[in-house]
Amino acid sequence: MNKDNYDFLSIQTKWRDIWEKNKIYKTNILSEKEKYYILDMYPYPSGVGLHVGHIKGYTASDINARYKRLKGFEVLHPMGWDAFGLPTENFAIKTGKDPYLVTKENITEFKKEISNMALSIDWEREIDTSNKYYYKFTQLLFIKLYNKGLAYKKKSPINWCPSCKTVLSNEQSMNGICERCESKVEIKNIDQWFFKITDYAEKLLEGINNVDWPVSIKKMQEKWIGKSEGVEIPFAIKDSKEILTVFTTKPETIYGITFLVLAPESPLIESLTTTDNKELVEKYIKNISPQKEVERKKDVKTGVFTGSYAINPINNELIPIWIADYVLMEYGTGTVMGVPAHDKRDLLFAQIHNLKIEFVLEEDKNNYIESRMIVSKYKNKKVKEVRDSIINEIKDSKRVINYKLRDWTISRERFWGAPIPVVYCDKCGEVILEEKDLPVLLPQDITDYVPTGIPPLEKSEKFMHTTCPKCKGPALRESKTMDTFVDSSWYYLRFIDPLNEDSIGKKEYLDKWMNVDLYIGGSEHAVGHLLYSRFITKFLFDEGILDIEEPFQKLKTVGLIYGEDHRKMSKRWGNVVKVSFVTEEYGADSVRMYIMFMGPFDQYAYWNTKSLIGIKRLLNRIWDLQSKIITKNANTENVLTDNLVRKITDYIDKGKYNLCVSEYMKYINEIEKKNCIGKSNFEKFLIILSPFAPYITEELWNRLGNDFSIHQSKWPSSKKEEQHQKYINIPIQINGKLRGNIITLYDSSEKEILELIEKDTKLNQRISNIEIDKIIFIKNKILNIVSA
RNA sequence: GCUGGGGUGGCGGAAUAGGUAUACGCGACGGACUUAAAAUCCGUUGAAGCAAUUCAUGCGGGUUCGAUUCCCGCCCUCAGCACCA
Numbered sequence: 001m002n003k004d005n006y007d008f009l010s011i012q013t014k015w016r017d018i019w020e021k022n023k024i025y026k027t028n029i030l031s032e033k034e035k036y037y038i039l040d041m042y043p044y045p046s047g048v049g050l051h052v053g054h055i056k057g058y059t060a061s062d063i064n065a066r067y068k069r070l071k072g073f074e075v076l077h078p079m080g081w082d083a084f085g086l087p088t089e090n091f092a093i094k095t096g097k098d099p100y101l102v103t104k105e106n107i108t109e110f111k112k113e114i115s116n117m118a119l120s121i122d123w124e125r126e127i128d129t130s131n132k133y134y135y136k137f138t139q140l141l142f143i144k145l146y147n148k149g150l151a152y153k154k155k156s157p158i159n160w161c162p163s164c165k166t167v168l169s170n171e172q173s174m175n176g177i178c179e180r181c182e183s184k185v186e187i188k189n190i191d192q193w194f195f196k197i198t199d200y201a202e203k204l205l206e207g208i209n210n211v212d213w214p215v216s217i218k219k220m221q222e223k224w225i226g227k228s229e230g231v232e233i234p235f236a237i238k239d240s241k242e243i244l245t246v247f248t249t250k251p252e253t254i255y256g257i258t259f260l261v262l263a264p265e266s267p268l269i270e271s272l273t274t275t276d277n278k279e280l281v282e283k284y285i286k287n288i289s290p291q292k293e294v295e296r297k298k299d300v301k302t303g304v305f306t307g308s309y310a311i312n313p314i315n316n317e318l319i320p321i322w323i324a325d326y327v328l329m330e331y332g333t334g335t336v337m338g339v340p341a342h343d344k345r346d347l348l349f350a351q352i353h354n355l356k357i358e359f360v361l362e363e364d365k366n367n368y369i370e371s372r373m374i375v376s377k378y379k380n381k382k383v384k385e386v387r388d389s390i391i392n393e394i395k396d397s398k399r400v401i402n403y404k405l406r407d408w409t410i411s412r413e414r415f416w417g418a419p420i421p422v423v424y425c426d427k428c429g430e431v432i433l434e435e436k437d438l439p440v441l442l443p444q445d446i447t448d449y450v451p452t453g454i455p456p457l458e459k460s461e462k463f464m465h466t467t468c469p470k471c472k473g474p475a476l477r478e479s480k481t482m483d484t485f486v487d488s489s490w491y492y493l494r495f496i497d498p499l500n501e502d503s504i505g506k507k508e509y510l511d512k513w514m515n516v517d518l519y520i521g522g523s524e525h526a527v528g529h530l531l532y533s534r535f536i537t538k539f540l541f542d543e544g545i546l547d548i549e550e551p552f553q554k555l556k557t558v559g560l561i562y563g564e565d566h567r568k569m570s571k572r573w574g575n576v577v578k579v580s581f582v583t584e585e586y587g588a589d590s591v592r593m594y595i596m597f598m599g600p601f602d603q604y605a606y607w608n609t610k611s612l613i614g615i616k617r618l619l620n621r622i623w624d625l626q627s628k629i630i631t632k633n634a635n636t637e638n639v640l641t642d643n644l645v646r647k648i649t650d651y652i653d654k655g656k657y658n659l660c661v662s663e664y665m666k667y668i669n670e671i672e673k674k675n676c677i678g679k680s681n682f683e684k685f686l687i688i689l690s691p692f693a694p695y696i697t698e699e700l701w702n703r704l705g706n707d708f709s710i711h712q713s714k715w716p717s718s719k720k721e722e723q724h725q726k727y728i729n730i731p732i733q734i735n736g737k738l739r740g741n742i743i744t745l746y747d748s749s750e751k752e753i754l755e756l757i758e759k760d761t762k763l764n765q766r767i768s769n770i771e772i773d774k775i776i777f778i779k780n781k782i783l784n785i786v787s788a
Numbered sequence: 789g790c791u792g793g794g795g796u797g798g799c800g801g802a803a804u805a806g807g808u809a810u811a812c813g814c815g816a817c818g819g820a821c822u823u824a825a826a827a828u829c830c831g832u833u834g835a836a837g838c839a840a841u842u843c844a845u846g847c848g849g850g851u852u853c854g855a856u857u858c859c860c861g862c863c864c865u866c867a868g869c870a871c872c873a
Contacts, residue, residue: 216792216868223791226872248873261873301871331872338873344789345871404872526868559793560867597813599801603794604866611800614813620828662802662812669812731808736854738808776853782807786853 006623008587011699016115024709025120029496029509031074037513038065039492039552041521041529042080042127045106046087050113050579051569052595052607057558059592060601060657061520062119066691067652069120070715076513077120078495080127081107084135085484089416093449099416100444103130113579117588118694120711125498129487134494135418136439137504138487141536142421144543146432150196153430156409160188166451167413193411193420193480197535201225201403203549204534213555214602220526226404232333233397235260235310238318242271244310247332247402250342250368252383252390254314255375256360258350259338260321261303264288265329272321274307281306281323288325301326301349313395324349332402408532410483415442415449415456417481425468425475433469440477455479488529489536492516492551504545511547519552522560530555556655559603561595566606577607589693590615596657596692615661619696621668622689625677626700633678639725640670641681645718648688657692664689679704684716724780732763733784739766742783750777757783 019025040061043054065077083103092099107128114121127134145151159168161178168178173185197204205225208218230249237244244260262269264285273281284304303324310319326345327336340350341359350357361383364370369384378386391397411420419440421433433440443460457463457479468475490504496513497505504510515537530552537551562568563575570576582591594615598605644667651660667685671677677685683704690697690710701710724746730753732740740763742756754775757763770787777783 214792219791220868223869228872230873246873250873299871326871326873328872333873336873343873345873348871402872523867597800606800608800608814611814617828618813658801659812665812729808733808733854736807736852741808774853776807778807782854784807784853 006620006696008589008619008695009584012116012118012588012695015695015698016118019120019709019711020115022709024712025077025122026124027076027078027122028074029076029513033072033074035076035513036065036068036073036518037076037516038068038518039077039495039516039520040079041519041525042082042488042491043110044082044085044087045103045110047091047102047106048571048576049109052577052579052582052591053561053569055117055579055591056561056595056601057520057522058114058117058119059595060556060558060655061518062117062592063596063652063657063691064518065120066694066711067715069711070687070690070713072714076125076495077122078125078127078498079114079119079121079123080125080491080495081110081129082484082488082491083107083128083130084417084481084487086414086416089414089449092416093451096447099449100130103128116583117579117592120694125495127491127494127498129418129484129491130416132439132441133499133501135487137494138418138482138490139421139433139438139440140435140504141486141490142482143432143435143438145195145539146422148539148543150199150539151193151410152196153191153193155189156192156194157187157189158192160186162186164451165453191411192409193482194407195410195486195535197408197532198403198405200535200538201227201405203538204405204531207534207538207550211550211553211555213552214523214557217523217526217530217555217557221531224405224527224531227401228403229399229401231391231394231397232400233313233337233394235313235319237272237321238309238311240272240308242268244268244321244335245333246335246337247400248337250339250383251394251397252373252378252387253339253342253360254312254337254390254394256339256341256358257312257319257337258340258356258358260310260319261324261327261336261338261349262306262321263327263329263334264323264325266323266334269306269323272306272308277305277307280304284323299348301345301352303349303353305353313397314390314393320355322349322353330406331404408485408535410486411480412483413455413479414481415446417484418487419457419463420478420480420482422478423466423468423475424478425471425473427473428468428470428475431468431470431475437469455481457481485529485532489532490540492519492533493540493546504540507545510545514546515548515550516552518554518556520556520558523557557602559599559601559605561598562604562606564607564609569607577609582609582612586612586616587619587695589619589695593618593661593692597661599658601655601657618665618668619693621672623696623700625668625671625682626703628676629679629682629704630676631679633681634674636725637671637674637678637681639723640667641684642718642723645684645688645716646720646722649715649718652691660692664692686710687713687716728780730780731782732757733782734766734770735786736784739763746780749779750775750783753777753783 038061040058065075069075088099088102091097091102129135142151159173161168161181161183163181163183164178168185172179176185178185205222205227208221228249230247231251232245232247235244235246246260269281281304301324303322306321306323308321310321312319327334338346338349340347340355340357342363360375361371361373371383373379373381373386419442421438421440423431423433425431443463445462446456446460449456464477464479466475466477467473493505493510497509500506533551537546538549540546541549563573565573565575567573567575590612594612597615644663647663648660686697686701687710694711698710726746727743728746730742730744731738732742740760742753742760744753744756757767767785773786775783775785
C-alpha cells in the first residue's frame with residue numbers, strides 16, 4: 001500500500017489519544033469567554049450498544065460545539081448516563097447478573113464507541129444517575145418538594161398482571177391483556193407517590209412562549225396541560241339535599257340541557273340511585289369499572305338512568321340524571337351537563353337513549369362565540385355579548401379554570417432506581433428524612449430480582465429496618481424507588497458542577513452556565529422529560545437555587561433513522577446498523593458526514609450503507625489535494641472560498657447540516673477542475689470542515705506544519721455579501737417559459753441585455769414573430785418578454 | 789377526529805420576502821486505465837420525440853408576465869394526542 005494513502009483508522013486512534021492526553025475539550029467553568037452550553041439527551045446505556053440513530057443527534061451537537069469553540073465561545077458539552085431503569089432490572093431478572101455490574105459494563109462499551117466518533121466531550125464531567133453521589137441529590141430534590149407540599153402519597157389505580165406479579169404500564173397492558181404472558185390485567189389500588197406538577201400548570205403554559213422550540217413540541221405541551229376556562233354550576237336535586245356541580249365552557253347552553261351525566265366512579269351515585277333503578281345501575285358499573293379508559297369505545301355511548309332528577313337553575317325544568325362512562329371522574333367535576341343540540345358526544349348519547357334535543361343557538365362553525373342565540377330572552381344576540389349576563393343569572397355559579405394536566409406519578413415498585421427518602425415509624429407515622437441522612441443507599445444484599453408481588457427492596461432486612469429520625473425508635477423504610485424521569489428532570493444541572501458533594505451545584509456556576517443554549521434529542525420526550533424538567537427548574541427557581549425559569553433555551557429535535565428496509569431499526573427485523581461496524585469500514589469522519597448528509601436533521605431518514613461511499617470518495621479527494629497545494633491564491637478561488645465560509649456559517653447556524661455537506665462537495669468539484677489550491681484557502685477550508693470531519697482535517701492541518709490543534713484554531717471570517725463572478729448568466733423567458741440564456745456582465749441593464757438578445761439568432765427570431773406587450777426585468781436574475 | 793410534519797427523477801434529497809425545477813450524492817449506462825477485477829478518472833442520465841417541441845414538483849381550481857413556493861377545496865402518508873364537558 002502506498003504510504004500516502006488515506007488510512008483513516010490509524011489517523012483516528014492517533015488523534016483520539018492525543019486529544020485525550022492534551023484535554024483539548026476540557027471546559028473552563030470560570031472562563032471569561034462567553035459561555036455556550038450544548039447538551040444531548042443523555043442515553044440509557046443498554047447492552048445492545050450504540051446504533052447510528054444515537055449518533056445522529058450527538059454528531060449535530062458535536063458540530064455545534066466545535067463550531068462555537070472556533071467562534072470563540074467557552075463551550076460546555078458533556079455526556080452522562082441515564083443508568084437506572086427497567087431494562088437493566090429485567091436483564092438482572094433474566095440472568096441473575098448484578099445490575100451494578102451490568103450498568104458498569106454497558107457504560108464502558110458506550111463510552112468507548114462515543115470516543116471513537118470524535119465527540120468533543122469533557123469526560124471529567126461524566127455523570128451516572130445510579131451513582132450514589134448523584135442520586136443523593138435526586139433524593140434531596142424529593143425532600144425539598146415534600147417539604148413544600150409538592151410530594152405526596154395517595155391510593156391510585158395501577159395495571160397489575162397476576163401471573164407476572166408485576167405492575168404494567170399502559171403500553172404493556174394494551175386492551176387489558178398483559179403484553180408478556182397474555183393474561184388478563186387487573187386494576188389494583190395501591191399507595192403511590194406523586195409530584196404536584198399541577199400547581200405549576202399556569203407557569204408551565206406561560207413559559208412556553210419564552211423558549212425557542214419547534215412549534216409541534218410547544219403545541220403538544222400546551223395541549224397536554226390543557227387549560228380551559230369555564231363555569232361551575234350547582235344543580236339542586238328533586239327530593240334530595242345533594243348538590244351536583246357541573247363544569248362547562250359554554251354556560252349559555254344551559255338552556256339546552258336535557259340530561260346530566262355522572263362518571264361511573266362518582267361518589268354521589270349511591271345516594272342518587274332510586275330503588276327501582278338500583279339493579280341496573282349496579283350491573284352497569286360492575287361491567288365497566290375494571291376497564292381502563294383505553295377500552296371504552298367512544299362511538300357507542302352506553303349509560304344508565306339513576307331515577308333521579310336535577311333542577312335547571314335557569315328555568316326550573318326537571319332534568320334526568322344518568323350515568324355514563326364517557327364522563328371522566330378525573331376532569332372537571334366528574335359531572336357533565338348534556339346539551340345534545342350543541343355537543344357531538346351528548347348528541348350520540350341522546351340519540352341512543354331517546355333523550356330530548358333542544359336548540360339554543362345558531363352555531364357559527366368557524367367561530368363559536370359569534371354564534372347567535374335563539375332562546376327568546378336573548379334572541380339574535382351573539383354568544384360573546386350575552387355570556388356574562390347569563391353567568392350572572394345562574395345562582396351560585398363560579399368561574400373556574402380547569403387543566404387536563406395530572407400530577408406526576410413518580411414511585412415504582414422496582415429495585416433499580418433511587419430509593420424514596422421516607423421512613424414509617426409506629427409513633428411518628430410517615431417521616432421525611434433530612435439532607436444529612438442522605439444518600440439512602442440501595443442495598444447490595446439482594447440477589448433475586450424476580451417479582452413476587454412485593455417491592456424488591458422489602459427483601460433486604462438490612463435496608464428496611466432503620467431508626468426514626470424524629471424519635472429514634474424503630475422504623476421501616478419506604479420500599480419504592482423513583483421513576484427514572486426524576487433522575488433526568490435535573491441532570492442538566494449536574495454537569496455544571498458534577499463533583500460537588502454539598503449541593504446540586506455551586507450557585508455561582510449554576511447562575512453563570514444555565515440555561516442550556518442548545519438541547520438536542522428525540523421528540524418522543526415532548527410531554528414527558530421536557531415537561532418534567534421545566535417543572536423542576538421552575539420549582540428550583542422558586543427555591544432560590546436557580547435564577548432562570550426555563551432549562552432549555554433552544555431545542556432541536558432529531559428525526560429517526562429507519563433501517564435499510566424502511567422499517568424501524570429493531571432487533572426483531574435484524575436491521576439495526578451498529579456504529580462500530582460502519583465506522584471500521586468507512587471511518588468515523590465518513591459516518592458523521594453521511595448521517596448529516598442524509599436529509600433535513602429533524603426529519604426521519606432511511607439508512608443506506610451504499611450511499612456512504614459518496615462521502616468516503618469526497619474525503620479521499622480532499623486527502624489527495626495535499627499534493628496540489630501552491631503558495632499563491634487565485635482571485636476566483638478566494639471568491640469561491642469566501643462564499644463557502646459564508647454559506648457554511650449560515651447553514652450551521654440554521655441547523656441545515658445536509659446542505660453544508662453538499663456545499664463542501666461543490667467546492668471540491670470546483671477546486672479539482674483547476675487541479676491546485678492556494679495554501680491559505682485550503683487551510684480555511686479545513687477549518688470550516690473540521691466540525692464535520694475532525695480526524696482528517698486535524699491530520700491535514702498538522703501536515704501543513706501547524707503546531708496546534710485545528711480544533712483550537714479560529715473560524716475564518718467572510719464578507720457579508722455573497723461575492724459574485726464578473727460574468728453572469730441571465731435566463732431569458734418568453735411568456736414565462738425559458739427560451740434561452742444570455743451571458744453578460746454582472747449588473748447589466750435591461751437595455752444592454754435586450755441588445756444582446758437581438759444578436760442572438762435564435763432568440764431574435766422568436767421575438768420578431770411576436771408583438772411585445774411588456775418586459776419584466778429583475779437585475780442579475782431574469783428577463784421575461786411578454787406578448788399581448 | 790384534533791395537532792404538527794411530509795408528498796419533487798430509479799433512490800436520498802436541493803430550490804419558498806414567487807424568478808433557470810431536479811443542486812449535491814447514490815445507482816444505472818457508455819468509455820479510459822488494467823491480463824482481469826476492485827479502486828480511480830472522463831462522459832450521459834426526469835419522461836416522450838429524429839427534431840423543433842411538448843409534458844412533468846400528490847389531485848382539482850384560483851391569483852400572477854411567471855407558482856414546488858401564495859390562496860381555496862381534496863387525497864395519501866408519518867408522528868403525537870385522543871370522549872377534557
